[in-house]
Amino acid sequence: MKVKNQYAFYSPDLSQTLVLDDKTVFQILKVLRLKENQMIQLLDGKGKKGTYKIENIGKDFVSVVQFSIEEQKELSDFVLAFGVLKKDLTEWVIQKSVELGASKIFIFQAENSIAQIKDMDKKKDRFQMILKEALEQSGNFYLPELKIYPSLKTLIEDSKSYPLYMTDPDSPDTFKTCGLKNKALFIVGPEGGLSPKEIKLLEENNAFKIRISQTVLRAETACLSVLSQAVLSIL
Structure with a gap:
């Protein structure tokens, strides 16, 4: 059964009956002004989406009852790793990466980064909030894992099971040919791009070089383009 105008919220618990958390209650009561018997969706971020009916609304609580559960297998295990960006661009890339279906998001201190990774450590809670809000907005079944690394070297050492890909405007290969x-x-x-030392490190770890554009892209644009x-290449 498909219900129109459903709103989605993050909930790691998809029990048969639930009392929603304070943040979701605020959204339902104060922002969306939903009523009893209206339907909402709850996403656990691990592959399940539940359709729930609002059963009871109190002054500061909302209880719901499960109507149905839908499961979806993760189609890919794509990790986006990028050198920390300045200002709000890091947050923007995190948000859009969830919408595009990244399974993990890694941020590392690149040699040419203007921003400092130590400043990002203070924002972990905010990053988690952005992840969850993007999950709700996009209806994605999976909440990406977020990790922060002090260097590209430590990131690679922690990711041995993944084939590595790096963007290179001079590469003859694209996703269609690689x-x-x-x-x-x-x-x-x-x-500022990857440094010669970082490029050499990737080459030593057998990273594939791919061309994603015929023009020079900003770092944040390159993240979303790649x-x-x-994602489109495997559909």
Whole structure:
């Protein structure tokens, strides 16, 4: 049964009956002004989406009862790794990566990064909030894992099971020709690009070089371009 005008919320618990958390209650009561018997969707971020009916509304609580559960297998295990970006661009890339279906998001301190990774550590809670809100907005079944690394080297050491891909405007290969499977880690540099040392490190770890555009892209644009092209290539 498909119900019109459903709103989606993140909930790691998809029990038969639930009392919703304070943040979701605020959204339902104060922002959306939903009523009893209206339907909502709850996403557990691990592959399940539940359709629930609002059963009871109190002054500061909302209880719901499960109507149905839908499960979806993760189609790919694509990791987007990018050098930390300045200002709000890191947050923007995180948000859009959820919408595009990244399974994991890695942020690393690149040698040419303007921003500092230590400043990102203070924002972990905010990043988690952005992840969840993007999950709700997009209806994605999976909540990506977010990790922050002090260098590209430590990131690679922690990701040995992934084939590595790096963007290179001079590469003859694209996603159509490189034989991309449904598991990969894509490395994108910061505003100043990857350093010669970082490029050499990737080459030593057998990273594939791919061309994603005929023009020069901003770092944040490159992040979304590489991820969207990868997802489309396996559909």
